[in-house]
Structures are given as C-alpha cells and as structure tokens.
Amino acid sequence: MNSTAFATAHPNIAFIKYWGNRDQALRIPSNSSLSMNLKELETQTRVSFDSTLKEDHLFLNESLESGTSLERVSILLERIRKMAGIDFFARVESENNFPTGTGIASSASAFAALSCAASSAAGLNLSERELSQLARTGSGSASRSIPGGFVEWQAGEDHGSSFAFSIADPDHWDLVDLIVLVSLEHKETGSSQGHQLAETSPLQKIRVEDANRRLEICRKALLERDFQQFAGIVEQDSTLMHSVMMTSNPPLYYWLPETLAVIRAVRSWRKDGLPVCFTIDAGPNVHVLCPAAEAGKVKGKLGALESVNSILECHPGGPAHLLDPEISGV
Numbered sequence: 001m002n003s004t005a006f007a008t009a010h011p012n013i014a015f016i017k018y019w020g021n022r023d024q025a026l027r028i029p030s031n032s033s034l035s036m037n038l039k040e041l042e043t044q045t046r047v048s049f050d051s052t053l054k055e056d057h058l059f060l061n062e063s064l065e066s067g068t069s070l071e072r073v074s075i076l077l078e079r080i081r082k083m084a085g086i087d088f089f090a091r092v093e094s095e096n097n098f099p100t101g102t103g104i105a106s107s108a109s110a111f112a113a114l115s116c117a118a119s120s121a122a123g124l125n126l127s128e129r130e131l132s133q134l135a136r137t138g139s140g141s142a143s144r145s146i147p148g149g150f151v152e153w154q155a156g157e158d159h160g161s162s163f164a165f166s167i168a169d170p171d172h173w174d175l176v177d178l179i180v181l182v183s184l185e186h187k188e189t190g191s192s193q194g195h196q197l198a199e200t201s202p203l204q205k206i207r208v209e210d211a212n213r214r215l216e217i218c219r220k221a222l223l224e225r226d227f228q229q230f231a232g233i234v235e236q237d238s239t240l241m242h243s244v245m246m247t248s249n250p251p252l253y254y255w256l257p258e259t260l261a262v263i264r265a266v267r268s269w270r271k272d273g274l275p276v277c278f279t280i281d282a283g284p285n286v287h288v289l290c291p292a293a294e295a296g297k298v299k300g301k302l303g304a305l306e307s308v309n310s311i312l313e314c315h316p317g318g319p320a321h322l323l324d325p326e327i328s329g330v
Contacts (some may be wrong), residue, residue: 004048005120009112009145009320010037011098013177013287015222015234015279016215017241018140018153020198020208027140028162030198031211032155034218035144038177039170039317043109045094046325047117053089060094072192076111076138077118084122092118098312099184107191111138112145112320120322131320132163140195148319150222152215170316173225174292178299179312182258183284189252191282197248207240227291231270231277234289238279245282254283258307262286265305274298 012035020030056074058065077090092114096106115135119126126134128147136143143163144151149170156162198204214237221230245252259280266278266288276290276298290298295313302308 003121003123004046004325005117006044006046006323006325007113007116007120007320008042008044008323009109009116009142010039010317011041011043011106011109012037012141012144012151013279013289013314014141014144014281015230016211016218016237017281019195019241019244019282020204021140021195022155023158024196026159026162027136027195028158029140029153029155030204030208032215033141033144033153034167034215034222035141035151035153036175036177037145037148037151037170037317037319038179038314040314041096041098041109041312041317043094043096043106043113044323045092045110045113045117047114047121048091049086049088049121050091051088053091056089057091058094059092061096062093072138073114076114076134079134079137080115080118080122080124083119084124086122090118090121099181107139108141108145111135111142114138115142115146116320116322128319129163129165132165133159135320136162136164139192141191146320149316152219166319167219168223170318173222173316175316176290176292176295176298177314178288178290178295178302179314180262180286180288180302181309181312182256182262182286182307184309194245194248194252194282197250197252198244200249201244201247203240203244203247207244210240227275227277231275231289234279235267235277242280252282254280256284259284259286261305261307262288262302265301269298269301 014035016034018029018033058070112135132143132146144153147166150168152167153164217233279287
C-alpha cells in the first residue's frame, strides 16, 4: 500500500480558554471553550502510508524529528491505523508559516492538519465531528481547528461527546487578531505538560466552576458583535488561566516584562475609548483583538512600543481541509 493525502489547517486563538483535562489520555477538557481560527497562519501536512517503511517518520519544516514530537504523531497515527484496519507506517511532512512553540497554537493546526490528511490517506471518510474528536486526542485545542470561523468546543464527558463545532462563519464578525511577538524562543514547558499541572493549583477548581458563565457571556457578545462586553470577559478568562498556571506546582510563568508592557498599553488604550483587548495563550506573546476598522490604528500604536518584536495580523479563518497532493508544498 502506498497512499498519500495533503491537508491544511489554521491555528486558533481561544477567547474562553482550555486548560486542564478530566481525562489526560483522551484530552477530555475540564471545561468548554470558544475560539477563532486564524486565516493568515497555517500548517500544511502531507501524509504517506508506505508498506516499505519500518517506522513512522516526521519532518517538521524539513527537519527530521524524533523524541516526544514523533511519539505524539505516532500515537495519533496508530489510532488511525486501528480505525482503518491497516498496519503500514507513514511519512509525515509538515510545515508552518509561523513560529512553532511560542504560544500561537502550533500544535492545534498541526494535529488538525495531520488528522485530516492521515485519515484520508488511510481510506477513512470522517465527518467534521469525527475529525474534531480525532484531532483532540493529539492536541486538545486541535479539535477547534477542524471547524471553520468562530468555534465552540463542547467539553463533554467522554470521547463521543467531546468535540468542536462552528457557532459562526468567518465572515460573521470582521475581528482582527494582532499577534504581538515579544519573544520567539521555544517555551520551556509545553501545553501538554502544563495541562497536567492544572489541578495542582488551588484556583483551578474555581476557574472551571465559573467557566460556563464566562462562555455564555462571550458567546452572546460574539454573536451580537458586542465588543465592549466581549473585551471584558476575554481578558478576565485569559488572566484566570494564567493565574492557575502561576499557582501550579511547579508554577508556570509564561509572561515576560514585555508581555506585561503590552497588557498595560492595551488596557490604557481601551480606557481612552479605543475598542481593543488582549488575550494570551501558553506563552509570552500577546494576542491583541480589535474590530478590523481599528486595526491600522492599533497596529501603529503597538509598533511604537519598545517591547514589540514584530506583529502578525490575522482575520477569521476557515476549516481544516484536504489539498491536492500534487500541488507544490511540503
């Protein structure tokens, strides 16, 4: 057997965060979450099952990977092999057009694209819901990169009930995510390890118990395009997640002085009437959100800050999908 498929997926930015699992192996989350796919950023992944291979091979940005990265990919591939009833190893070639491991959800787009390509190459024809469930087992937030636009991940209680779905198309709200890069260093503690530490924080129980309230407020604000209501709940949710990180054992301090400088600036601008807010994933870089009409002004203000390395501008993106395996790419 020699079968190849090629797919692409976008990372996503969570407005209501996922942090902590009730089932670590299947990545069943402690709470439901809400996000937006990022159109301009993508992972492209080619998967080839080959009867001549003696083991799985992973190439990330043309570099041969081993260790934990390969292990996580092989675990997902093994799940797919069992579903498809095949026993061939695969060659996986994946490329990102954005920095990896810096808090821009590279694992989300990576495992969404991998799930899409590998399941197709294995001869499976999975629904969006089934792909979301599959991607979740590789990286929890990857479940949200399968559907398009604005996405809700239903926590559920088991594998069958934990999946993501679109609540609004990409063109529902012209929201812009200005990703402020204050550091390009690969983070010392990845999200997978961080999720396992969440329950060691005395604040995690409180965060999870209040999660549905925050999600309902955020969902309503998003559907009604109410930026003022949206901004407050998004910042509160992000800060709650980082409070859990900082009070875990051992603690995780992702923020840098430059991170805090951007936070303070954004809050000052909103106080002065500019519709802008921040959210931060598991890393030091800051996602600054605003309506598209204000993006130029906000980007200019961000660029004037000494702490800013560079800025990536992203709009709402579509779902993970297959590409023609013959086109140029990975």
